[in-house]
Amino acid sequence: MQGDIVFWVQTGLNCLVLGGLLLLIAIGLNIIYGISRVINIAHGSLYALGAYFGYTLVALGLNFFFAILIAPIMVAVVGVIIERIIIQPTRERPMIYSLILTYGLMVFLDGLLKYVWGDQLRFIEIPAFLSKSISLAGIPYPFYRFFILVVTVVVMICLAFLIEKTKLGMAMRAASSIPEMVSVLGINMRYIHMGAFGLGCMLAGIGGIIAGPLFMVYPMMGGEMLISCFVVLVIGGLGSLKGVTIAAFLVGAVQTLGFVFITDFAMVVVYVMMAIILIFMPRGILGEGKFE
């Protein structure tokens, strides 16, 4: 098995796909932290919400591609509401409170998901041409996974454009460095916070709806992805976008290869990695992050 080129190409691509998904979710978390200094433990639930919205939209007959556009916007709206009602009042308090708060939010949202959609497995129907398996030089690989990679790249390009080239992005970058100056300049920080949270949630929602057809939709999907995302953030360094990108693919690779070679302990390797970085390199691998 080891010497088989088909296996290695497939595995390599699998690493990329998982890394891409982790990146989408982790970047959202990172943006929220970078600008609002809030660690959103409920982020996984918002990812799941994206998947569930996608499931319902498609089940109601909407075209899958439209669903990919609309579901994340719905999640973003939910995010903004959450920010306004729950996060904002606690912004002045010590971070422990926001951790506990978003933890309660996660429990609440997960319970709500179960209530509305039930415990059973949901499948999102995708257009037939997407679920085919295509052959690259004789190596079979699901077309849908390529689609995920494409979406990830597109989203990252749009995000980069937003942050580097637009006024909003500039305000966000400034806000993540020196929030006080931004208010002095007359920009309403409240809107920036809401926007950042909404954007972060939207990214999680995108992750959810494109992961849905792949991993299927079930209430615990958020929690399962969340811990991997935290590992990404720790390794990449909270607040460092470049670090998160590298870390996402690193974790994706470790997790995938872990399941290939040492199944039982794959996640343990991931946890150990996180623990080592947290204890000895709290600024992340690139040393650019800022961890409490």
Added chain:
Amino acid sequence: MKKGLSILLSLAIASLLVPRQAQTKEPIKIGVPMTLVGIAAQVGIDNRNGILLAAKHKKTIMGRPIKLIIEDEEGKPEIGIRKAEKLVYKDGVVALLGVAFSGVGLAIAGEADRLGVPFLTTNVMTPKFYGISKYVFRCGQLADDQVAVAHAMGILASPDLRKRTYYVLADDYAWGHSCSEAFIDLAQKKDIKIYNPKYDNAALNVVDWSPFVSKVAAAKVDGMYSCLRSPIIPRFVEQAHKFGLMKKIKVIAGGSPSEAALEAGGEAQIGIVTACAWSWDIDTPASKKFADAYWKEFKAVPPSQGCQAYVGAMVLFNAIEKAGSTDPEKIIKALKGATYDGPYGRVRISPKDNCMRTPAVLTETQLAPPNPYGAKIVKKVIARLTPEQVGPPE
């Protein structure tokens, strides 16, 4: 004074309006600890529905109405014990019926002697249950060793399956191990080709199945024996389907996928071979009667696990009736050797080890013919096994 009088008066009137307890017979209470949340919720729901339907059909035991008290143990053994104690000590049930997980079943069974009531499980598959306690019985879902036998026989009987080599993938916990070990053991005796006798483990929290799909594909086998849990196997199959793997291999599922998951999964789920006690494809009047009744009551595709739980519940109800009393010792005596002719034939509780001997069917998931349940997928019966064939011998 006036206030006091008016209060007294209203109380008196209220007490007249309260309906007096009619002289109805006191119901027979049966406790049903079941997993209704979490990953195995569908299994729990199917079981619970089967039990509810049995109570509805049976109506009364010894002329007394049946009262089911259903408690959710969340799939956690320590909560299972707490709920069992609540049912026995607080609610005063005469018997416990149900559970979806072996772990919870074992925990309650460990307390059975102390609880002192009969406990009949409808979904526990672990071989540890044979003769575990005089109060504990098993009826319903096939046990791991029975499943292995049914699959092995099915493989040997089919020329197509016989020649395949099987990659064994198991959920990394007690049931997954016992399921795969039972099969591998038997397969090696019967000369069925196993690719990896040390079987591959899948952690319980796997989200992305692609590493496993790639591994199976790289092994270049043409068959797979899955000991993945019922809610999990459809996920694996879905991802394998995207890789085009399902066209190349035949999957035999030690953990039977639930009908609900098959329906949701659609075409990708076709071609899975699995053994169970019942499928709505069974074409006997008794089977059809059950399937129609289930559909009418729950408006869902009649599931195997629902029928198995139904049978288990009926066995218990009938045993209490046969015992003619709620005395645990008498019920236990009635349960030993109890038989029931149900939707899939005659089921018998062996007095030797308190576990059932049952007929079984080997099925393969196919596109369903037009049917009254709106089902797209059917577990088509490809072989029938008698209780003697299924075993275990007594």
Added chain:
Amino acid sequence: MNKMNSSGSGKYSSWLKKNGLRYSMYLLLLLILVMLPFVLTNRFYMRLVTEILIYGLLAMSLDVLLGYTGLLSFMHAAYMGIGAYTIGIFLTYANTSPSLWLSLALGVGVVMLIALPVGWLQVRTGGFAFALLTIAFGMMYYTIVWKARNITGGDDGMFGIPRPKIAIGNWVLGSTGDPIVIYFFTLFIVIICFLITRRIIRSPFGAVLESIRENEERASFIGINVRRFKLQGWMLACTLGGVSGVLFTYLKGSVSPTMMDPSAGGAVLMMTLLGGLGTLWGPFIGAGLFIFGQDYISTMTEHWMIFMGLAVILLVLFMPKGIAGLIEHIIKKMERKVGYKNGNNFKH
């Protein structure tokens, strides 16, 4: 003022005035707890109350960690699990009929042995990083327990664990299998742990912990060895958690990995929050509420977790001191009404 020129009786009467209400409430509570088994004759209720006491102890230990030292742990139940499994394994495989006190010491000792190096590593960080580390280590423990099937029974867990007798020397008080006996034993241990912990928290040591919780940087500026104190707070919390684990095994006679999985960790966190952070006794109420919810509300609806999550959110937003804070508030009001000066100003 009165105290200054008074004789002995004046001092006592002013003490009585200041604390009389409080201490009479303690006495009442003790009386209720002792009389409980004779009022609640149903075995199920007795065991439920015992379970609430045990989880209350665990939640209290988390309060020491979170409410006093300011360190958040998402998997604190792991230390209860380690204590429970140690005893479970010991009792199952030991050939002799073990002494209760020996096994108690063993369970607690093993927990301390494991918590020390882990804690030493963890206290180098704080805040979110610390919380993540508790998850990492918690998941490692969980995986080990799961994988070591031959010893721990894996996910089936261990059941039918032998029940030791409670004895002091040769005088046998009863078996842990007896609901009333185990209740009193648990009550005894829990009260002792509570009193010891309260003493520790009210000492200068406790004050240091609280200063670390408020602002780590400043605490280090005034010369406090922050890491050492965090470690000590951690060890206290884990030790108490281990005690609760041992009591758990005595009560249930079985252990399983679900008692130390992420949802169990979350459950104990919610118990502590509900009860009230930084109160020590609040978590007992929180445990009672949570188990009540798990038991009774879950019978009515399987969606009771929605309420729990909502409760956490509302508590953090409006009532961070939890139910205990509310009760304290009411007691203070009562004390003022009855004319006592200021009541007792200490934070409990």
